[in-house]
Amino acid sequence: MTGIAHYLYHKTQSHSDYGNLMRALKIILILCTLTTFILCQSQNSIPYLHLIDEENPSFIIGEGDIHDPTARLYKYIIQYYVDVNGNIYIENIQERAIDKYDNKGNYLFSFGKKGQGPGEFPFGIPPFAANSKGFLYVGSLNKKIMIFNPDGTYRDEVNFPEELKYHFLAKIKIDYADRIYVLSYSTKDKEITVSRFGSDLNNYKIINNAEARPPTAIGTHGDRPDFDFDQHNNLYLTDNYDYTIYVYSPQGQLLRTFTQKFKKKKIIPEDFIHLNEKGEISELSGTDEVLKGLEDKDRFWPAVFGIDILEDDIYVWTSHQDKEGKFIIDIYDKNFNKKAKSSFYNHIRFKVAQIQKNKLYTLNIGSDDKELKKKVGLISGYNTPCELLVYPLMPIDR
Numbered sequence: 001m002t003g004i005a006h007y008l009y010h011k012t013q014s015h016s017d018y019g020n021l022m023r024a025l026k027i028i029l030i031l032c033t034l035t036t037f038i039l040c041q042s043q044n045s046i047p048y049l050h051l052i053d054e055e056n057p058s059f060i061i062g063e064g065d066i067h068d069p070t071a072r073l074y075k076y077i078i079q080y081y082v083d084v085n086g087n088i089y090i091e092n093i094q095e096r097a098i099d100k101y102d103n104k105g106n107y108l109f110s111f112g113k114k115g116q117g118p119g120e121f122p123f124g125i126p127p128f129a130a131n132s133k134g135f136l137y138v139g140s141l142n143k144k145i146m147i148f149n150p151d152g153t154y155r156d157e158v159n160f161p162e163e164l165k166y167h168f169l170a171k172i173k174i175d176y177a178d179r180i181y182v183l184s185y186s187t188k189d190k191e192i193t194v195s196r197f198g199s200d201l202n203n204y205k206i207i208n209n210a211e212a213r214p215p216t217a218i219g220t221h222g223d224r225p226d227f228d229f230d231q232h233n234n235l236y237l238t239d240n241y242d243y244t245i246y247v248y249s250p251q252g253q254l255l256r257t258f259t260q261k262f263k264k265k266k267i268i269p270e271d272f273i274h275l276n277e278k279g280e281i282s283e284l285s286g287t288d289e290v291l292k293g294l295e296d297k298d299r300f301w302p303a304v305f306g307i308d309i310l311e312d313d314i315y316v317w318t319s320h321q322d323k324e325g326k327f328i329i330d331i332y333d334k335n336f337n338k339k340a341k342s343s344f345y346n347h348i349r350f351k352v353a354q355i356q357k358n359k360l361y362t363l364n365i366g367s368d369d370k371e372l373k374k375k376v377g378l379i380s381g382y383n384t385p386c387e388l389l390v391y392p393l394m395p396i397d398r
Contacts, residue, residue, distance in 0.1 A: 049342045052360050052391035059105035062387035074386045076277045082356050083130045091125040109152045119154025129172040139169035158201040175229040207252045228309045240302035258336045264300040274380035305348045308355040315355050325373045360391045
């Protein structure tokens with residue numbers, strides 16, 4: 001472009017030729033238009049994909065006749081976990097237990113029960129995860145992790161390390177080598193930590209330690225980092241606020257940092273109107289405290305709230321929504337080249353939809369009710385989650 005301007009200057013100075021001036025301006029206009037067109041085409045060339053056929057799930061857990069005594073029905077579900085073999089573990093709030101299903105949706109047995117003793121849950125179901133052998137690991141409010149045997153019986157409990165004594169467990173995941181990763185946070189130290197434990201929980205290594213962003217009540221409005229593993233057991237960890245993904249080796253070495261520009265949405269009070277577990281529209285409890293704790297620079301929704309790794313593809317759940325209220329998913333290859341985008345219903349606080357083993361697992365929070373969608377905010381689902389739907393995933397390269 002500089003060469004054209006140089007040419008334009010000398011031509012007009014040497015010949016005072018108005019025709020040359022107009023021809024040069026036309027060239028500049030054509031080049032600008034062509035550049036804009038190429039950039040737009042580059043963006044538009046990223047295909048939008050439908051992940052699933054929403055009318056044809058492989059199976060549904062929690063579906064059945066309320067009058068059928070053999071049906072396993074749920075009033076409300078937030079947590080579930082899928083192990084590397086495709087077995088599914090679902091929190092049972094009514095019985096205060098964790099129900100296990102096989103990879104076809106058949107109920108097998110349950111872990112734990114309501115109570116104060118070993119292997120019992122006094123105040124609801126803490127975060128949990130299971131390894132490839134069927135051992136179940138469950139957090140607790142007293143800074144311990146309980147271990148259950150593959151047959152559902154209680155085995156042991158292990159204290160949190162002294163270094164993490166002020167931390168609360170927020171999430172557990174297990175890699176393909178059965179190493180246990182724990183996301184914890186401390187309101188005292190104002191930090192969020194990812195630690196890796198061995199299967200016996202007797203040794204650990206801190207992989208990532210970051211300053212907590214306000215508010216410190218992690219998960220209040222989607223500020224809970226997410227992580228997943230590729231087939232080589234590399235850890236992919238999100239920084240939700242800035243659309244940043246850190247990739248760590250199984251040994252804890254930082255391999256790569258990927259950052260994507262993102263226009264974040266400003267938080268407004270109406271965003272905290274939600275559909276509660278009773279199916280009623282109300283303001284989320286604690287909203288005033290959350291808003292008061294946010295300075296202007298922090299009054300934005302996180303850029304992303306989830307990540308799923310499927311073979312060589314990376315799915316990043318962003319906080320942008322489409323016209324139906326579904327969250328936009330950016331899809332990358334293993335080198336973070338953008339391949340496609342999609343969208344699906346999810347929950348920005350709890351991430352109730354996830355992609356694993358060529359399947360999409362999701363709680364039934366979606367709805368076609370347009371009027372309801374106008375009444376609730378970004379933090380809400382559109383249905384009371386009481387079923388888990390499992391869909392075969394459509395291939396990306398189609």
